Amino acid sequence: SQQGEEDPQALSIQEGENATMNCSYKTSINNLQWYRQNSGRGLVHLILIRSNEREKHSGRLRVTLDTSKKSSSLLITASRAADTASYFCATLSGNTPLVFGKGTRLSVIA
């Protein structure tokens, strides 16, 4: 069964704006990971946040994790056209494989 659910399903913004995507999950986790997928391509790992961490940064990416609400958010600041892609959260729970959400399709308009 699916663990992560991203919202919104699709997001369209202007270049330079910030993009925020959310992920909710159901069970306790070891960590939560965000991936990017360009159209028709494989996945690129963006960032991993552990269950005992609340916030993490990597370049223009900022990820937060609220385990009490079982949710995470991915913020992309100063978006660029090249950020256009689908973004997936994936959760790791116990000793089971990663479970991916349905993704958010981000379109950044130049």
Place this chain on the structure above:
Amino acid sequence: GAVVSQHPSRVICKSGTSVKIECRSLDFQATTMFWYRQFPKQSLMLMATSNEGSKATYEQGVEKDKFLINHASLTLSTLTVTSAHPEDSSFYICSASPVRGGVDSYNEQFFGPGTRLTVL
């Protein structure tokens, strides 16, 4: 580093034929490989996990006789879709990990670019 390739990138086949997809780790030894399936605008669903030299472990609902996985070397795994049907049309993605099984392998996965299978 940590590059994973897939071949072919696209394949079209007739219903009833078999199709083989290759997944290669180019610059590391892939002790564990994962095969995923992705329908349009949907999530990745794990089909099976294979460790080099061992039989693959299939997820619930995945027919092992239909989706044959061979992981005979530390750099190559193959997925063969046997007697393909139009409903098997999908995007198949592999990932590879230098770690043998378990949580650490799930955390350290490098994804291939995917193979688009269309069954007519």
